[in-house]
Amino acid sequence: DAGVIQSPRHEVTEMGQEVTLRCKPISGHDYLFWYRQTMMRGLELLIYFNNNVPIDDSGMPEDRFSAKMPNASFSTLKIQPSEPRDSAVYFCASSLGDPQETQYFGPGTRLLVL
Amino acid sequence: SQQGEEDPQALSIQEGENATMNCSYKTSINNLQWYRQNSGRGLVHLILIRSNEREKHSGRLRVTLDTSKKSSSLLITASRAADTASYFCATDDSFGQNFVFGPGTRLSVLP
Numbered sequence: 001d002a003g004v005i006q007s008p009r010h011e012v013t014e015m016g017q018e019v020t021l022r023c024k025p026i027s028g029h030d031y032l033f034w035y036r037q038t039m040m041r042g043l044e045l046l047i048y049f050n051n052n053v054p055i056d057d058s059g060m061p062e063d064r065f066s067a068k069m070p071n072a073s074f075s076t077l078k079i080q081p082s083e084p085r086d087s088a089v090y091f092c093a094s095s096l097g098d099p100q101e102t103q104y105f106g107p108g109t110r111l112l113v114l
Numbered sequence: 115s116q117q118g119e120e121d122p123q124a125l126s127i128q129e130g131e132n133a134t135m136n137c138s139y140k141t142s143i144n145n146l147q148w149y150r151q152n153s154g155r156g157l158v159h160l161i162l163i164r165s166n167e168r169e170k171h172s173g174r175l176r177v178t179l180d181t182s183k184k185s186s187s188l189l190i191t192a193s194r195a196a197d198t199a200s201y202f203c204a205t206d207d208s209f210g211q212n213f214v215f216g217p218g219t220r221l222s223v224l225p
Binding site: 004033035043044048091101102103104105107 | 145147149155156157158159162202213214215216217218
């Protein structure tokens with residue numbers, strides 16, 4: 001299995017632009033998580049899905065952030081409009097059967113908003 | 115407030131020595147997990163320990179859990195330079211929700 005796949009690996013954009021991050025979970029996994037990691041705030045859970053349905057989005061910082069999971073093999077995290085404080089590494093993770101079981105992380109997308 | 119917090123924040127040891135990292139949390143948990151993150155990479159799961167377990171082993175890793183003290187420790191024995199990474203504990207609450215990572219311990223193993 002290729003593991004969790006994220007794209008792009010790096011993204012540099014200007015303030016105000018729309019940013020879309022993509023994730024392909026491990027096949028068969030029914031939970032998908034989006035995290036953000038910064039030096040100041042550490043690793044934060046933004047949102048997670050079970051069977052493509054958002055379960056807990058309380059970590060989403062504000063309305064500029066949205067996440068979708070149109071099918072079991074694809075999810076997006078969108079930031080519109082982006083701001084410099086959104087600069088971070090965004091990780092996607094997936095797990096099987098239970099949200100608190102082992103999570104398998106993707107390599108992350110390093111986002112820089114200028 | 116943050117559920118899991120690791121201590122120390124940074125640890126530097128010589129190759130061959132043992133490394134011990136601690137994690138404290140505030141509320142009752144269902145599971146506690148330890149992850150490793152190499153610089154610039156995603157997190158890799160190491161060990162999951164359930165609230166009714168006290169100790170687990172995996173290779174050179176030993177994890178203990180003391181629910182009365184709300185703390186866990188990760189011991190890496192006979193450390194290697196390749197163990198250099200950040201180590202995070204992650205906890206959920208007793209309902210299996212509110213999954214939270216601690217700020218991590220940055221381990222440096224010097225050759």
